[in-house]
Amino acid sequence: MTFTMRSGYTDAMQSESPHDIPAAVKDHSTSDSGVGFFEALSGILEAVGDSAILAWNTLITVLQGGISPRDLLAQMSAIGADSMFVVLIVTTSTGAVFALYAARQAMQFGFAQFVGGGIAYTFFNELGPVLGGVALAARSGAAIAAEIGSMVVTEQVDALRAMAVSPLRYLVAPRVLAALIMMPLLAIISDVCGLIGSMFTSRMNGVTPSVYWESVRTMCHVSDVRNGLVKACVFGFLIGLSACMQGLSTEGGATGVGKATTRSVVMCVVLIFIADVIIARLLTGVGGH
Amino acid sequence: MSAIQVKDLIYEVPGKRILDHINLEINAGEIVSIMGQSGSGKTSLLKMLTGLRAATSGSILIDGVDIVGLSERELDKVRLKTGLVFQYAALFDSLNVYDNIVFGVTRHKVSSGARPGRAQLDQMVSELLAEVELPGMEERMPSQLSGGQQKRIGLARALAMKPEFVFYDEPTSGLDPITARTIDDLIITTRDRNQVTSVVVSHDLASIFRISDRIAMLDQGRVVFYGTPEEARLSKVDMVQRFIASELPGAAH
Numbered sequence: 001m002t003f004t005m006r007s008g009y010t011d012a013m014q015s016e017s018p019h020d021i022p023a024a025v026k027d028h029s030t031s032d033s034g035v036g037f038f039e040a041l042s043g044i045l046e047a048v049g050d051s052a053i054l055a056w057n058t059l060i061t062v063l064q065g066g067i068s069p070r071d072l073l074a075q076m077s078a079i080g081a082d083s084m085f086v087v088l089i090v091t092t093s094t095g096a097v098f099a100l101y102a103a104r105q106a107m108q109f110g111f112a113q114f115v116g117g118g119i120a121y122t123f124f125n126e127l128g129p130v131l132g133g134v135a136l137a138a139r140s141g142a143a144i145a146a147e148i149g150s151m152v153v154t155e156q157v158d159a160l161r162a163m164a165v166s167p168l169r170y171l172v173a174p175r176v177l178a179a180l181i182m183m184p185l186l187a188i189i190s191d192v193c194g195l196i197g198s199m200f201t202s203r204m205n206g207v208t209p210s211v212y213w214e215s216v217r218t219m220c221h222v223s224d225v226r227n228g229l230v231k232a233c234v235f236g237f238l239i240g241l242s243a244c245m246q247g248l249s250t251e252g253g254a255t256g257v258g259k260a261t262t263r264s265v266v267m268c269v270v271l272i273f274i275a276d277v278i279i280a281r282l283l284t285g286v287g288g289h
Numbered sequence: 290m291s292a293i294q295v296k297d298l299i300y301e302v303p304g305k306r307i308l309d310h311i312n313l314e315i316n317a318g319e320i321v322s323i324m325g326q327s328g329s330g331k332t333s334l335l336k337m338l339t340g341l342r343a344a345t346s347g348s349i350l351i352d353g354v355d356i357v358g359l360s361e362r363e364l365d366k367v368r369l370k371t372g373l374v375f376q377y378a379a380l381f382d383s384l385n386v387y388d389n390i391v392f393g394v395t396r397h398k399v400s401s402g403a404r405p406g407r408a409q410l411d412q413m414v415s416e417l418l419a420e421v422e423l424p425g426m427e428e429r430m431p432s433q434l435s436g437g438q439q440k441r442i443g444l445a446r447a448l449a450m451k452p453e454f455v456f457y458d459e460p461t462s463g464l465d466p467i468t469a470r471t472i473d474d475l476i477i478t479t480r481d482r483n484q485v486t487s488v489v490v491s492h493d494l495a496s497i498f499r500i501s502d503r504i505a506m507l508d509q510g511r512v513v514f515y516g517t518p519e520e521a522r523l524s525k526v527d528m529v530q531r532f533i534a535s536e537l538p539g540a541a542h
């Protein structure tokens with residue numbers, strides 16, 4: 001991997017704050033110059049530990065109802081507006097291209113009645129949430145990391161704390177919750193766009209819409225959509241959380257913000273794929289089909 | 290009992306001791322100036338006083354509460370009584386001047402139930418803006434303000450919460466001498482109004498001698514002098530003499 005896993009919160013966050021934000025790496029020199037396997041491993045473990053603490057505290061804040069509805073709505077609309085366009089483009093074209101290949105093969109080998117269902121099944125279970133998640137990570141995750149990162153380096157996060165406003169409550173919780181709520185919506189939009197895109201190219205290659213939709217109806221179940229939405233919720237949570245975490249761990253001025261933003265995208269995408277494998281295993285393991 | 294009591298405070302970052310055995314006692318209603326060369330640890334000290342940085346050892350008593358080792362949540366109780374004016378303003382750049390100033394007030398009143406009305410907030414903001422000589426700036430965004438203007442908004446934001454303790458990080462640096470005197474006056478009236486205890490980090494000797502009850506001199510993380518302005522003038526401490534001499538006409542070299 002080309003990026004170094006690090007869990008260091010900024011010096012600003014280093015004050016002992018067991019309630020809110022994890023105390024993080026004490027000695028940056030080891031994690032930065034870390035070549036040894038054990039240092040890398042401990043870096044990863046610390047990152048995991050920090051995320052777990054942040055996740056837990058975010059969850060508590062959310063459950064306590066400590067988020068202002070205004071902050072939440074603002075974040076939800078920002079995420080929706082930011083990511084929607086990317087999602088539309090990515091999923092429509094993926095669906096279209098996917099169907100292009102599938103329909104040609106189908107016409108040649110005679111399985112036209114499986115095209116629509118096959119593509120829809122893949123979109124509901126996998127491509128919808130994953131493509132939507134990657135789009136969200138690239139667009140909104142990066143924006144969140146950059147925004148929080150620049151607030152850290154310009155001492156705005158310190159200003160919040162000095163005014164007894166918890167950055168966790170004011171910055172992290174609304175973003176994580178907004179990502180968690182918006183991600184399933186984006187996944188549904190992904191599904192719809194993917195199906196529409198694929199239907200058009202299928203038709204151009206000889207699979208009629210009626211055959212296409214009939215195949216979707218027979219091969220897919222509501223549980224496929226539901227499984228995809230479960231994934232999407234988890235992805236949304238992970239994206240929101242790691243983007244905020246990377247933002248909060250920013251140090252070193254404008255360069256630091258750039259690094260945190262890149263790190264956030266890499267981290268989110270890696271997490272999406274790891275989580276995808278795990279959830280897919282769990283969902284197919286327990287009575288899925 | 291002193292309002293602020295700093296005992297044997299040490300602050301270290303990996304490989305560097307930034308504050309070294311700091312001892313300071315500040316009485317309620319006193320204005321104490323902290324001077325020292327760039328990099329001597331003044332900003333670090335103010336950040337420790339508000340719990341933004343964790344002390345390596347020692348204790349900091351604010352109103353009798355030792356804030357060293359407190360959790361963020363416990364610190365927040367103390368922070369409701371303190372205000373910090375940041376060296377580089379640190380305004381929330383996504384909010385306009387008005388929302389920056391009312392930010393703390395609305396956030397905290399929301400949780401305690403009694404929300405101040407819009408008219409009340411409007412009046413508070415326009416009074417504060419008049420005090421920092423920026424009337425009518427409510428709708429401006431921070432990016433549309435000069436550095437000195439931003440800093441004065443930062444000051445207004447800190448005072449909006451009516452803190453019992455105010456920590457000012459170079460409130461007059463970068464300001465013209467006339468505006469700087471206005472800010473001095475504001476620091477004094479703020480103190481007079483509610484016996485506010487003030488700690489002012491400053492390089493501005495004119496301002497320091499005008500407003501301070503006592504002066505502390507930091508040198509490489511240590512307090513090398515702590516006394517009244519008169520004592521400072523007579524002090525034999527090398528760093529204090531050099532500071533005062535540097536401002537006298539013709540003593541620049």
Ligand SMILES: Nc1ncnc2c1ncn2[C@@H]1O[C@H](COP(=O)(O)OP(=O)(O)OP(=O)(O)O)[C@@H](O)[C@H]1O
Binds near residue numbers: 011305307334
């Ligand atoms: N996060 C950090 N890591 C390492 N050193 C730091 C850190 N923060 C501050 N320092 C060092 O601590 C010392 C004190 O810094 P501080 O900002 O408190 O100085 P200052 O007295 O406010 O200076 P100025 O008048 O220039 O604002 C400096 O030498 C600085 O290099």
Ligand SMILES: [Mg+2]
Binds near residue numbers: 332333376458
């Ligand atoms: Mg400073």
